[in-house]
Structures are given as structure tokens and as C-alpha cells.
Amino acid sequence: MSVFSPAPQEAGRLRPSVACDTGGALSGFRCIRSVGGIEEYRLAANGLRVLFMEARAAPVALLMLTYEVGSRHETDGFKGASHMIEHLMFKGSARFNRQLGTSIFDLLHPVGAQTNATTWLDRTNYFNLVPVSHLEIAADVEADRMRNLRIAPADLEAERTVVLNEHDMYAGDPLERLNQAVWGAAFRDHPYGHPVLGTRDDILGLTREHLFEHYNRYYWPDNATLTVIGDVDRKRTFDLVRRHFEPLPSANRSFETDHGAEPGPHGEQRVVVEQEGQPGWVMLAYRTPDGSSADADALELLGSVLTCGKLSRVYRPLVVTGLATGAWSSISRLRHPGLFQVQSLLGSDQAHLRVEQVLRDAIADIRRHGVSQQELDRAKGRTRGNLLTSRDGPVAVALQLNEAIAAGDWTSYAAATDRIAAVTVADVQRVARDYLIDARLTVGHLAQPGHGGAVQ
Template sequence: MHAVATAARTDAPAFVREVGGIAEYRCANGLRLLHLPMPSMPVALAMITCEVGSRHEPAGLKGASHLIEHMMFRGSARFHRGNGGSIHALLQPLGVEVNATTWLDRTHYFDLAPSEHLDLVLEIEADRLQALRIDAGDLEAERGVVLNEHDLYAGDPMEKLHAAVWRTAYGDHPYGHPVLGTRDDVLGLGREALVGYWRRHYRPGNATLALIGDVARERALTLAQRHFGAWRDDGAPGEDDVPPPSPQDGERRVVVRQAAPPEAVMLAWRGPDGRSRDADALALLGPILIGGKGARLYRPLIASGLAVAGGHHAWRLRQPGLFQLQAEPAPPGDHARVERLLRDAVAAIVRDGVGADELDRAKGFLRGQLAIQRDGPVAIAMQLNEAIAAGDWTLYPTLPERIASLTAGDLQRAAARHLVDARLSVGHLVRDASAAEAG
């Protein structure tokens, strides 16, 4: 493991810009600092977003990002259970909430703390980012925990359908691989391989520190420099060398069979990357199609009793994401009819566009969602985290203005570009009694 330097650089973080009340600074070692003061809050949130996720995992290392996330809670050079200073033992009695998640483009760690404990929180975070302790016994224990997660997801029918559709849509591209990795790779991941992966990707130039809540600007700058200024970046500049997905040139299909309900139909179109204006337009198309009683598909799909539930998601990713619609057919499960309704509704938007009332309702729905996503430091951090992962943190503060500016023409053009059969992958989750025998 890297040794932690004893003295931080004296260079203060340099101001870059301020957007939507969030100030961006850059430390001399390349670490980005984002600061959003919320003095009315009695807490402060610290979040580290490392721009590494399952997309960055080559063959043999699938699952490394998630396994490292687990190991980060086992401790570091200075803070670990062996010396009586485990992360949870130190922070939980102080009322600090600690958590982390791994996703396709990023891994993030966050601490919600009474503001007087922020100094200790950042001291611990800095140590485990710079001097992660990967003990052989701890590694085997966490490997077992991760394999249990594999078993849990393998037993979830909708997770199986989701995985099958993404694998079908992306083929060999890493977006088509499970974020948890493969069982074989997780079983085979050795300590040295994991350490090498951590060293390549856990660098200040590949990370963002966000401080949100009851922390004044000068204190934020001082704490960032004190705890992270000595973090060395030994790697090359953070160029993203993962090729984008190969173009899709025709409709793809997959069927997942299982013995028990539910049944489902999932449609996923290859969309734009998360920084595109088309990604904003697709975010509005979801609620127009299947977002409540005023949506186009509510009466023919839900009110008619053909399906018991439906949903949508426009995935904003660093590389081209998916625009997804799904519905659960009511028993006995008319998958073909449900699929045809979904496809016809999308084709009608490509052909005829959307109405002014529909556009206004969708904007109102999204405004409500955005208000919820700005309710406190944790909600803000989660959305900011995904914007960082998509490649531009300003996607978060500028989203309300961008959504407000969208026109019906923008939505129709985005649908015509992306929601076509040549970019579509279809998945059916089908109830089949013989699947129990096969399993």
C-alpha cells in the first residue's frame, strides 16, 4: 500500500467556477473539490466520487470495483479493527452515517455527520483512499459477502430480466456485464490484482470531494487541503480509455423463463450519453408515455387491466445509455399485446410528436421530482454524484433550466434519433413451470 505523506502541500485549492451555488476548486494534485454551503442544516455531508466502476473492469477483474468498495470498510493503515480504530466503531457513536455504492461509471463513499465531526470524517476518508489495508483474511470474508449478494440478485426475477436485457443491448461492452461482476472472477480475484486495480483508479485526478451542508467555504478549503493535499497522483492523466459500445444495427430479443410470477416486458433503446441534450428530452418522454393517469399508456395498459404495473427510466451514463420502458402483464400474461402497445406509443411520438399539454404535465412532474432530489444534503449529493459520473457535475445544478427550455420539437427529434427499431432490445420475462425443474 502507499504510505501517507506526513505533510500536505501548501498550495491552496484553486477556484475554477461556481454554478448554481456550488463552487468548484481544483487541488494541486488534481483532486476536484465541490462545495455547497447550507448553513441552516445542522449536519455536513462529505462525499468522495471515484470515477471507476464496472465499466472499467477487464476480463478477470469483473467485480473488482465492488469488492474494493467492501474492502474500504475493512480499514486503512491508521484506522482498522486490528488497532481498535475501525471506521464504524469510531464514527457510529458520534452519530455519523457512513455508506457507499458501486455503479457502472463510478464508486462513491459518503458520510453524513454532525458538522463538528467533519474533521475526523475527512481524516478517516483520506487515510483509506491513500492507504487502503487489504488483509488476506478480510478479503476472504468480504468475498463471501459479495458472493451472497450474487445469490440474492440471482433469485430476483426482475433483476434477471434487467441483466438479460442489458447484456443483449450491449453485448461485449462492459455496460452489459453485472456491476457485481461474475462469480468466477470474484472467486479468482487475488490480493495483488486487487491492489493493482485500486492503485490505477484511486487517484486524486480521478476523484471528486463534495462537501455539502453546515461547512463554511474557508473551512471546506482548509479541511480539503489538510487531509487530501498530500495524496499523490502516481498515474497518467485521467483519460478514459474504455471504447464506447459498438453501434447497434438491428432489433435484439431475449426471453427469461422462470417458474413463479411476476411476468414482464422490457423495451430498451440505445440512447445518447448523459451529457447530451437528447438525454434531457428522453427524461421527459418517460412520464409522457407511462408516468401516471395522464400518460398515454395508462388507459390502454393499466386501466384496461392488461398490465398491473408499468415504468420508465432514461439512464444517464458516461457512454450511451438506455431509454427503458417496462410493464408487468396481468395473468395469464399477454406479452405480445403489451409489447405492441409500448412500441406503438413510442412510434406515435416519433411520427406525430407530443402535445403542449403533455409537455407541460411532464415538465411539472419532473419539477416535482427535482424538488425532492434537492431536499437536504443527502438528496443533493446522490444527484450530484450521478452527474459527476456522467462526466459533468454541472448537469445537476443546470437541469431545471435545461428541462424548462425543452420544446415539443426537441422531444420528437430525440425520439426519431434514438427510439427506433434498429436501436431496440426487447426482453420478455415469462412464467414457465418447467423452469423450476431446469433450475
């Protein structure tokens, strides 16, 4: 789906949570916990998880449904099913469709709503930012399409064309191709190695029967989290959630796949993507723990020490020397073990192996000698600042919660600053020794044709 510009959002602080209220207006809900201003409930009738947060800075509300289904849940021959369903969810449901004159966009856009959806490895989410007076419309739409999706043959073919164009756009992006090649090499036996959009052949082969089978396996209240954030009245919010979602049945079964962690490690893997006229790129990717692990926090700070700012470990040997124009690091916080990636955009000399060696040497030095307290404090300050400034408004908060839900623990969002603060210099050196080793490494080069990445 296309990305809409955000509406005016709150610029101030989010209100702290109040104690869970399990009586009166919240009849039918079971309070689970309250963490960091966010309250968690379960709708007793069907297991729907509800996260509720008040934010009074503007008269808007964010309603989001996160389904725990993504490309990880797909099998060979059906890759791309999750993303295709995401598109088709906007074409119509039993009560909201063009034929009845009640299409989703025709109902939501005239009231100033922004609605969108995304698909990723572990989840698919649908979110609606609406004037608070129209929150019920969004709830009604999401409840109906949770169990009553319509897939008209003409709609499937129209969206197949859209999805194929999206697939081809990404397939034509050299850096996307490099990233996919690295993930594919790192995860040979796990669906994290598959493209989220699917393969072209599988997209072409998806049928209504395939898609309904996938939809009917995963689109249930007890496989979903409903998040409501904004200038909302507690009683009205829980009344409407109960009214629209309580009639839906639960699947009452496990939704997990048989895929555990990738076997291995496999030993060092190498991939090269060749592309004429593109600047060179070097990517180092190490297999790491799942996103809820405390080790992921230490690796995130290690990445900051390694690549962030002029005082980082690689700035002088890469940027000052002209070998590269910059370096970046990231860690994927996923339900299963993912990747810690360090990458660099090369300078005009296209010295792939020299840049790779600088990155490897810097990581090896942290394995041997660790980082200083000053470096760690600087990384913590930068990371904490980024966390706080990225939480401005209901949409930003919801989308970060979305990733925490997908990784298996929504409270990791609320506890993020405390978790970062708890990391020690010993933790950073330990995770470097445990995870940033050649046996867990995949190296990727984006190079000119004929160079094969082996440019000194």
C-alpha cells in the same frame, strides 16, 4: 454496504452560492466555477476536485468522495473488482484499522455518523454524514484510505463471502435477471453489459494482487471529487481539506479505458427470462446518448408523456383494459451512451406480445406525430416537481451530484431544471425518431417456463 436511515436533514432551501474566494483561507486551491450554489475548486498540489456548498438548516455536514471507477473499468477475469474494493475500504487503512483500535466504524458511529458506499457502472462513492463538529474525522479517514488501503487475507475472504451472497441474492431476483439480460444483449462489446457485482467465477478468482492493481490504478486524488455540503465554515473546511489531502501525490496520467460507445446498432435483439410463479414483465430498451446530452432531457420528458399518470399515452390501453397493472420509463444518464427503458408489469392474462405491441405502437405514434404542448408542459411540471422534492438535504443533494459527476459534468445537476424547461415538442419528436427505432431496440420478456414470452 448496508443502507443506514438518514439523519434529520434540512427541510428548507439551500443557500445560493457566493463568489469563489481564492485568497486567504483558500490558498492552495484554484477556483474553477460557481454554479447553482455549488463552488468547484482544484487542489493545486494533486488535482483533487472539491465541490463546496453551504446548507445551514441543520448542524450536520456531508463529506463524499466520488472515484471515477466502476464496473465499466473492469476486464474479463476481474469483473467485480470495483465492488470488492468498495467493501474492503471499510476493513481498514494504514492508520484506521481494528488492530490499532481505530476501525472506521468504531470512530464514526459513536459520534452519530452515517457512512456508506455504492458502486455503479462509471463510479464508486463513499459518503459520511456527520455532526459538523466531527467533519475532520471523516476527512482524515477518507484521505488515509485513498492511498493506504490494507487488504488482510482474512478480510478478503470474509468480504468475498458477503459479496457472493449479495451476488446470489440479485441473481435470484427474476426482474434483476431480466434487466441484466437486456443490458447484456444491448451491450455485447461494451462493459455496460457486464454485471456491476461481477460474475461468480470472477468474484471467486479475485486475489489481493488483482485488487491492489485495480486500486492503485484508480484511487488517486486526480481521479476523485470531494464533495462537502452542510452547515460548514468555509475557512475551517478548506483548511482541513488541504491538511489531509494535500500530502497525497497525484497519478498524473489518464484514467480512461479504451472503451468508447457500443458499436452498432446491432438491429433488434430479444431475450426471454423464464421463472415459475412470477408475474409477467415486458421491457423495451433503446440505446441512447450519453447522460450529459441535451437529447437525454428530451427522452426523459418523452418517457413521462408515455407512462406517467392516468393521462399518459399507455395508461388507457394497458391499465384500463387490464392488460397490465402499470408502466414505467427511465433513462440511464451515464458517461457513455446508455439505455432508455420502458417496461410494464402484466395483468393476469400474461399477454406479453399484446403489451409489447401497445408500447411499440405508442412510441411509433410519437415518432410520427410528436406530442402536444399540453402533454409536454404536464411532463415538465411533473419532472421539475420530482427534481425539487428529491433535493431535500445534504445526502440527497450529494447523491444526485454523485451521478452527475460520474456522467461527466457535475453542473448538469445545477442546470437540470433549466435544461428540462428548454426542451420543445420538436425536440421530443426528433429524439423519438433518432433513438426509439427498432435497430436500437432490445426487447425483454419475463415469462412462465414454456411460454418463451410468446403469449398472445
